[in-house]
Amino acid sequence: SKKLRTEIAARGAIVTAKDRRPGLAVIVVGDNPASQVYVRNKVKACEDVGFHSVLERYSVDLGEEELLARIATLNADPAIHGILVQLPLPEHIASERVLEAIAPEKDVDGFHVANAGALMVGQPEFKPCTPYGCMKILESIDYPIRGARAVIVGASNIVGKPMAMLLLQAGATVTICNSKTRDLAHHTKDADILVVATGKPKMITGDMVKHGAVVIDVGINRLPDGKLCGDVDFDAAQYVAGWITPVPGGVGPMTITMLMMNTLEAAEKAAKL
Incomplete structure (x- = not known):
């Protein structure tokens, strides 16, 4: 992650020299404590690599139309290359409408339906940050992915499906498991690469x-004691796995690094570099 951020900062300086300093707008609606931490980390990462960032906080009662209007303004702003709306949104706002309002060339989260479709055929404008980060982790350990058996637990649009x-x-060779999968352990024990994204603490045991x-x-x-943990029981799994990411400090920082990479690439495209 650190190595990549050094590269991002160097490439960002080249774009900035052409009066195209990479710019990211982050929108957060409501006061979800986890969301506040995530957006703070994203803004800090922008500062660390020399990007311009705009953090917009709105109260929980913001209307959907008002949010869509704000996104339309950011779509038209040449100083902003990436737009990120922090999920989850309050229940009265339709996430799908909001995500699809973001211009695909500024969709640095990679969630727009146009980018999801392009990912399916292998030509994405932007890869979703978490799966992209997971691939970079595999690359960093020189793991031979070709021919490996990969099992993904969790079939979300944000992680599971794009990861697959x-x-x-x-x-x-990829298997996707979901909450209805029978005999989950049968599949996970077959995996050379096991990616877990379910939101269920320590559900994958050693x-x-x-x-x-x-x-x-x-x-x-x-x-309940305030400590953070992953979906894998790290203490048990670390003695079985050949390699395992910790929580916190594993995939999380890499996800933010890939958000910076996508924002940089959006700025490079805008500057025609």
Whole structure:
């Protein structure tokens, strides 16, 4: 993550020299404590790599039309190259409408339906940040993905499905498990690469992991005692896995690094570099 951020800062300086300083707008609606932490981290990452950032906080009673109007303004702002709306949104706002209002060339989260479709055929404008970060983690350990058996637990649009597409395109044999999967352990124990994103604390126990597997834990959960943990029981799984990401400090920082990478690439495209 640190190595990549150094590269991002260097490339960002080149764009900035052409009067196109990479700019990211982050919108957060309501006062979800986890969301506040995430947006703070994203804005700090922008500062660290020399990007321009705009953080817009709105009260929980912001109307959907008002939010859509604000996105339309940011779409037209040449100083903003990436627009990110922090999820979850309050119940009275339709997330799908909001995400699809973001111009695809500024959709640095990679959630727009146009980018999701482009990812499916292997030509995405932007890869979703968390799966992109997971692929970079595999790249950083020189893991041979081609021919490997990859199992993804969790089939969300944000992590599970795009993760499957990226692994498939890299030559892995991919299985996606969801909450209705029978005998989950049968699948997880078969995985050379196990990616877990369910939001259920420590649901993957040590005996569900194949000896020597690479385990990427995307989950971040707060336990009653206030400690953070992943979707994998790290204490047990670390003795079985060949390689495992910790929580916190594993996938989370990499996700933010890839958000910076996508914002940089959006600025480079705008500057025609």
